[in-house]
Amino acid sequence: MVFNFFKRKTKEQENLIEQARLEQAEKIKEQERLKEEARLKEEARLKEEEKRRDLAQRQEQERLKQEERRKEEERSKEKKGVEATERKSLFSRLKSGLTKTRDVLNTDINDLFRSSRRIDDDLFDELEEVLITADLGMDITMEMMDRIRKQAGRLSTADQLKAVLKKELIALFPPPSPTDAPPALPRPYVIMVVGVNGTGKTTTLGKLAARFTRENKQVLIAAADTFRAAAIEQVGIWADRAGASIVRHKQGADPAAVAYDGVEAAMARGVDVLLIDTAGRLHTQKNLMEELKKIKRTVEKKMPGAPHEVLMVLDATTGQNAISQAKMFHQAVTLTQLALTKLDGTAKGGIVAAVAGTMHLPIQYVGVGESMDDLQAFDATRFVNALFD
Numbered sequence: 001m002v003f004n005f006f007k008r009k010t011k012e013q014e015n016l017i018e019q020a021r022l023e024q025a026e027k028i029k030e031q032e033r034l035k036e037e038a039r040l041k042e043e044a045r046l047k048e049e050e051k052r053r054d055l056a057q058r059q060e061q062e063r064l065k066q067e068e069r070r071k072e073e074e075r076s077k078e079k080k081g082v083e084a085t086e087r088k089s090l091f092s093r094l095k096s097g098l099t100k101t102r103d104v105l106n107t108d109i110n111d112l113f114r115s116s117r118r119i120d121d122d123l124f125d126e127l128e129e130v131l132i133t134a135d136l137g138m139d140i141t142m143e144m145m146d147r148i149r150k151q152a153g154r155l156s157t158a159d160q161l162k163a164v165l166k167k168e169l170i171a172l173f174p175p176p177s178p179t180d181a182p183p184a185l186p187r188p189y190v191i192m193v194v195g196v197n198g199t200g201k202t203t204t205l206g207k208l209a210a211r212f213t214r215e216n217k218q219v220l221i222a223a224a225d226t227f228r229a230a231a232i233e234q235v236g237i238w239a240d241r242a243g244a245s246i247v248r249h250k251q252g253a254d255p256a257a258v259a260y261d262g263v264e265a266a267m268a269r270g271v272d273v274l275l276i277d278t279a280g281r282l283h284t285q286k287n288l289m290e291e292l293k294k295i296k297r298t299v300e301k302k303m304p305g306a307p308h309e310v311l312m313v314l315d316a317t318t319g320q321n322a323i324s325q326a327k328m329f330h331q332a333v334t335l336t337q338l339a340l341t342k343l344d345g346t347a348k349g350g351i352v353a354a355v356a357g358t359m360h361l362p363i364q365y366v367g368v369g370e371s372m373d374d375l376q377a378f379d380a381t382r383f384v385n386a387l388f389d
Contacts, residue, residue: 061233068237071370124149127161134350135319140357144168166384172357173380188220188266188274190299190306192259194292194333195313196325197280200341200367202231204313205277206238207375208365217272219244222262224255224295227279227288235277245271255279255291256298263302276307289332296333311337311364316351323351323358330359339375341367352383 124145131141148155148164155161191208195201202225212219221239223246225231232248239246247262259276266274278295279288299306312335314322322340329335338361340352356363363378 060230064230064233065237124152131350135354136350137320137323137354137358140172140354162388166388169353169384169387170380172353174356174360174362186303186305188263188271188303189308190263190266190274190276190303191309191311192276192278192296192299192307192333193311193313194278194329194335195280196315197228199280199313199315199318201280201313202234202238202277203370204339204341204365204367204375205275206235206242207367207372209238209242209244209273209275210372211375212273213243218270219273219275220262220266220269220271221246222259222274222276223248224258224262225277225279226251226253226255226258231277231279244275245269256294259295260298260302263299263306267303289328292329292333309336310334311339313339313341314355316340316343319351320354323355326355326359326361330361335359335361337362337364339363339365339367343368356380 127148128141128145131144132138136144144165147168148161151164155164193201193205193208205221209219209221219242221235221244223232223235225235226249232251236246236248238244245265247258247265249258249261255278262274262276276295276299278292296307296310310333312326312329314326316322318325326335326338338355338359340355340363343352343366352363352366355361363380365375366378366383367375
């Protein structure tokens with residue numbers, strides 16, 4: 001009897017233990033189910049987020065393409081309107097682009113000689129002000145005026161003064177380097193393009209690519225501006241328009257690695273010109289300037305002697321600030337050429353002479369509009385004539 005009682009109790013305890021075990025197992029199973037459900041939800045969320053990012057990227061790319069098409073249509077309409085009967089010559093387009101500067105110089109210089117005014121210190125003081133207003137710069141203006149004052153005895157008309165000014169301005173420009181890659185230099189001819197954001201750096205690079213392809217040169221672009229969002233896509237659009245090839249990595253990749261791959265690909269393919277796009281940066285951003293130095297070192301390591309040119313793009317509308325920018329970039333990567341853009345948007349075209357006279361570097365190109373043909377190889381005499389004639 002007692003034995004049966006204990007046996008029954010033991011059985012009940014075993015049942016309770018088994019029930020507790022089953023409940024625990026069920027609880028663990030439920031926890032695992034909840035974890036799996038949470039994991040699947042997180043995966044679904046991440047996939048959805050990735051889809052949204054991809055969609056946003058595609059939309060941004062499409063927007064850029066549409067914007068580029070719109071700008072191209074506007075440029076085409078503008079060009080057709082301006083060139084209704086015949087294509088303008090390079091000189092006439094340069095003159096058109098420099099209208100604001102020419103109006104300031106011509107109007108003010110002619111006014112200095114109203115009523116057969118004598119050539120004296122007051123006149124020269126006013127002339128100094130005109131030249132400084134045109135953004136020639138204080139130091140260069142004073143040096144020029146010292147030389148002009150020495151010729152005062154034989155100056156009596158506005159035309160004579162203009163002739164002297166032209167001669168003095170032309171003397172500020174060092175001889176330009178060859179526009180095309182000299183045949184003796186190894187292929188590819190490597191041009192590294194640098195500059196501050198907003199100067200038209202990438203646009204200038206694209207126009208250069210088009211210029212070289214029109215000369216039957218095979219062009220490759222290295223999209224080393226991996227810093228700015230959509231920069232790679234923008235360079236890709238220019239490459240398509242110019243008929244050039246492109247080497248690119250993902251956004252955020254090491255710019256020096258892109259430049260290295262660009263040189264490697266250019267050498268392997270035997271291209272004529274390699275254009276290296278770099279991230280726009282302020283000259284005061286030390287880390288980014290160090291990155292620029294790294295790009296140049298990497299290019300030189302892969303191809304000794306390269307880059308053969310370091311072209312800096314400057315915005316003429318920034319005035320004297322362009323000189324301080326050029327000085328800092330020159331100190332970092334040793335510039336060899338300069339390009340000035342947006343000359344059609346400033347009345348201070350004297351900055352071109354100021355930059356050349358201060359930096360002692362050739363102005364290789366000037367931009368006087370948005371169309372492909374408005375990036376011109378610079379000619380000092382033609383430029384000065386366009387200012388005054």
